[in-house]
Amino acid sequence: MRDYRSVADEVAEEIRSGALGPGDRLPPQRVFARRHGIAGSTAARVYRELARRGLTVGEVGRGTYVRAAAPADPRALGEPTADRIDLEFNYPVVPEQSALLADGLDGLLRPDVLQDALRPVGPAGHASLRESAADLLARGGWRPDPAHVLFAGNGRQALAAVFAALVPPGARLGVEELTYPVVKAVAARLGIVLVPLAMDEDGLVPQAVEEAHRTAPLHAVYVQPVLHNPLTLTMPPRRVAELAEVLGRLGLPAVEDTIWAFLRDELPPLAARIPERTVLVDSLSKRIAPGLSLGMVVAPAPLLGDLAAALRSGGWTAQRFALEAAARWQREGIVRRLVRAKQQDAAVRQATAARHLAGFTLRTDQHAYHCWWQLPRPWRADTFVATAARYGIGVPPAAAFTVGDAHAPNAIRLGLATPQPEILASALATLADLARSTPDDLATD
Numbered sequence: 001m002r003d004y005r006s007v008a009d010e011v012a013e014e015i016r017s018g019a020l021g022p023g024d025r026l027p028p029q030r031v032f033a034r035r036h037g038i039a040g041s042t043a044a045r046v047y048r049e050l051a052r053r054g055l056t057v058g059e060v061g062r063g064t065y066v067r068a069a070a071p072a073d074p075r076a077l078g079e080p081t082a083d084r085i086d087l088e089f090n091y092p093v094v095p096e097q098s099a100l101l102a103d104g105l106d107g108l109l110r111p112d113v114l115q116d117a118l119r120p121v122g123p124a125g126h127a128s129l130r131e132s133a134a135d136l137l138a139r140g141g142w143r144p145d146p147a148h149v150l151f152a153g154n155g156r157q158a159l160a161a162v163f164a165a166l167v168p169p170g171a172r173l174g175v176e177e178l179t180y181p182v183v184k185a186v187a188a189r190l191g192i193v194l195v196p197l198a199m200d201e202d203g204l205v206p207q208a209v210e211e212a213h214r215t216a217p218l219h220a221v222y223v224q225p226v227l228h229n230p231l232t233l234t235m236p237p238r239r240v241a242e243l244a245e246v247l248g249r250l251g252l253p254a255v256e257d258t259i260w261a262f263l264r265d266e267l268p269p270l271a272a273r274i275p276e277r278t279v280l281v282d283s284l285s286k287r288i289a290p291g292l293s294l295g296m297v298v299a300p301a302p303l304l305g306d307l308a309a310a311l312r313s314g315g316w317t318a319q320r321f322a323l324e325a326a327a328r329w330q331r332e333g334i335v336r337r338l339v340r341a342k343q344q345d346a347a348v349r350q351a352t353a354a355r356h357l358a359g360f361t362l363r364t365d366q367h368a369y370h371c372w373w374q375l376p377r378p379w380r381a382d383t384f385v386a387t388a389a390r391y392g393i394g395v396p397p398a399a400a401f402t403v404g405d406a407h408a409p410n411a412i413r414l415g416l417a418t419p420q421p422e423i424l425a426s427a428l429a430t431l432a433d434l435a436r437s438t439p440d441d442l443a444t445d
Helices: 004-017 029-036 040-052 097-105 111-117 127-137 155-166 181-190 206-215 237-250 301-313 320-331 334-356 381-390 421-436
Strands: 056-059 063-066 149-152 172-176 193-197 220-223 254-257 278-283 295-298 361-363 370-374 411-415
Touching: 004 040, 029 040, 040 056, 040 063, 056 381, 063 381, 097 320, 097 334, 111 320, 127 149, 127 295, 127 320, 149 155, 149 301, 155 181, 155 220, 155 254, 155 278, 155 295, 155 301, 172 206, 181 193, 193 206, 206 237, 320 334, 334 421, 381 411, 381 421
Parallel strands: 172 193, 172 220, 220 254, 254 278
Antiparallel strands: 056 063, 149 295, 278 295, 361 370, 370 411
């Protein structure tokens, strides 16, 4: 008798090779069993195994479908396929971006300058690089102390190093109940227990931090105060002050993710209020470009040694060429011009989403590059994701952002940054038409 796992491996390979594409429907289990020469009970176990691996979604009575995308490897950024509209990955690119970046590299490509730029560098870079990074990170009247800046290869590596330095294996890290999916992957690899913390219309609830810490000690709290991914929420000043008070009273460090905060650069970070308790993490992937990545960490002085050691031991230190390029782009005003262009571009794309999704329940912010769509009945998120994939559109369900075994809202996140504007408009119009129908309207034999 064939083992169900080996049969599941065969189907998984068909999905990886493209023989089965996103949105393709698998045959009924009895048909699948007959084709593979296995018992019906074994076929059922195969289907359960494929769902457990995140390769398929389905509902009773409607069938089983290949997911919009196979689960991403958290160690690397994948490339979207050319034949689908990608509303999952979310990397803004404005028309003038390449020309501006190329102009900024002219001086760096001189042989004598390039020779220095290709030498190795440690987590702290050197003084002029830290000064440029401090200027780049400054917002809302706050500018970090350059002596407190460290560098990583990218934002994900910066998060991994910070978690490794602050939270021992088996210890608890508080996170918002809906969070950036990479945080879940990094925590799992480091053996960190994630504790979901309640949110409301103003973001993370400070009392939830107290209650979780009282149940069993937390070692840190990860939070996105500005343009939260996926909910787009921005904490008002009152909530930031309340959270700062609770963290200070409990003696807990905060890991502040400011990856999207450049779109609201008039707002100071949590780190401006409690610098002695906050480790701020940022990167260039959204602000400048994903292909030349750089992560930045701003930390209190007592933590710098442990963080630098974590960056070295994890192999997460930055490449000097990226550091030198970023410093030049900052000094020459190119970063500022890109930020302004992307702030305007985000507003235009939000207007497009508002126009095509009018009448639906959206949570969004005019400054954000994403929005949160509460799907109408009778749609369920997994079914909608599979149906959208059949129409060539990739969208992630709420379950991708849900921590632990908590119930996932019936929602999806729409990343608005990646497609060209006309393609984005077409995709949103298609999704709106799907949402106005029902799964039964679109069912096929």
